Amino acid sequence: MDPKYLSKLLVDDYVMKILMASYSRPMSTQEMSFEFGIPIAVCYRKVRELMAAGLLMKERKILTDQGKWVQLFRSKLKGAYVFLENGSLRVRVELSDEIEPTMDRSVPVINSPQEVTP
Numbered sequence: 001m002d003p004k005y006l007s008k009l010l011v012d013d014y015v016m017k018i019l020m021a022s023y024s025r026p027m028s029t030q031e032m033s034f035e036f037g038i039p040i041a042v043c044y045r046k047v048r049e050l051m052a053a054g055l056l057m058k059e060r061k062i063l064t065d066q067g068k069w070v071q072l073f074r075s076k077l078k079g080a081y082v083f084l085e086n087g088s089l090r091v092r093v094e095l096s097d098e099i100e101p102t103m104d105r106s107v108p109v110i111n112s113p114q115e116v117t118p
Helices: 003-010 013-024 029-036 040-052
Strands: 056-063 069-075 077-085 088-095
Touching: 003 013, 003 077, 003 088, 013 029, 013 040, 013 056, 013 069, 013 077, 029 040, 029 069, 040 056, 040 069
Parallel strands: none
Antiparallel strands: 056 069, 077 088
């Protein structure tokens, strides 16, 4: 990938927010848009760009309470380094080999029943 394009992509404010937030837990495009004030059309475009660059992946689909399927995305970017070396722009990215599984937030967690004493 072109280092100039990749360096511009990585310093974009919206891209940074998307990558940082979706590293620790998968997020839908709608969540990202709402949480960070990113216009929804821009958010979809940034997600497509990040997927094409290999920095974001589709993790899974969930069914919402409204019966709509929503795709969740997860950042693969572990580290990014932009530097000049011998007069050339260089970009090095470190991708996560293994994404830790997370609990699906759409499924309620039921606590164990408390023992009631008479």
